[in-house]
Amino acid sequence: MKEINLEINGLSIIESNRALELINHIIKKLSFLDMRRVTNIIVSSNYKRDISFLLNNNSKNRFELSNDIYAAVLTLESEYDYEFYLVVKTSLIKRYLKNKNEIEYQRLFHILHHEFAHIHDNNKKIDAFKNIIKDQKYIGVNSITYPIAEVCWSEYIANYISSSSAIQTEYPINFAKSLLYKVDKLKDIKTQITAYKINNSREDLIQLSIKQVESVLKSASYLIGYLNGLNINLNQLDCFLALELEKTDFIETFINLTYELNSIHHLYPNGFINLNIYNNLACLIKEYYKTLGIDLFEEDNILKINLY
Incomplete structure (x- = not known):
């Protein structure tokens, strides 16, 4: 070096x-x-x-x-x-x-x-x-989903690799608590979408909602990295937090996110040939936005957002 x-x-x-x-x-x-x-x-x-x-x-x-x-x-x-x-x-x-x-x-x-x-x-x-x-530029729906997929992978693998030094710290528990807090705050998205429908000049409300979802997915990836790195599940980390997460609508996405990150990990690093490794994760992210009333689609490679 x-x-x-x-x-x-x-x-x-x-x-x-x-x-x-x-x-x-x-x-x-x-x-x-x-x-x-x-x-x-x-x-x-x-x-x-x-x-x-x-x-x-x-x-x-x-x-x-x-x-x-x-x-x-x-x-x-x-x-x-x-x-x-x-x-x-x-x-x-x-x-x-x-x-x-x-x-x-x-x-x-x-x-x-x-x-x-x-x-x-x-x-x-x-x-x-x-x-x-060097020349990669995402367009349309991919301009939202692929950068988030890349961040989710990046934080997952960083926590997986560094999990051994987290054992004696408060970080795994704190990230679990942070995820639950952010999941609970997702209810604000419905309010923000309603406010936007009343005043559609408030583009900032849509951007806020998009960033809010990204933050939840990123926090979940952090936590999954710790759990996989330490070879434990959330119940073993904290049974109360595990129970609280299971009560939320996010639990299915959490399970699917764990699966997709594991799938990418199985290819790492020698199977990393092109950016298609993020395809399934990006699709999961798009579908999660849809469950929250944010439908991402495109026309002529231009991103469009339908709210419902």
Whole structure:
């Protein structure tokens, strides 16, 4: 592995040296992962600004700035290939340096394990799809369903790979709780659709509903990755949360999503030949939107949305 540039901001000299030792220690522990194409790790005290600057409208990233995200991998195009930047919030490192206990270390280690798992997965996908993804543009219904399918796979496999470091953390349980909360909030979609029918200039309500569904599917994929990686089911993780999910209309989609992610996983990575690996998952996503009253279709390759 070639040398990685490490930039640390917002820490004292002593803290910076400790952070450097810590990050190098974690990289060595995760050296079994494919870390090719990582060129820079930035510990950032102005996370949103630095990520926005690096992205610069880069189309290869589906990234949303959020206060509860502590680190992110950015994929940037170079002249002949891609390179990865790992951006980590200074506050995450500072929290560990301040407390220096096993709980904080496990938390920090898992977050970075998850991000390096993304790098590992991104390398496998670039190796498989390099001649496809540079010019790939989804149109029509696929412009909604395929990017979501890609995100679902990405978060599933990152959590699957990093699940071993999640055992001593609160993350698996928290993602299960988060999924239940988001599923419950889906009832808002009916209100948003009704409001749009009354005032069809409120396109933002439709976009909000689409993003809301994406968030649910993404959270479910996170959770499935943990469960499969730990070789347990939701009932073994928390029987109460399992029972609550079974009471919801989402349970059938959760089961089907688990099946489709498992099917893709069986092909990974040597069976990744083209982007058709996402076909069935994209169809599942389209059908789930329909159950919520959002019918995605197209005319002359142009996306249309029918609400009912």
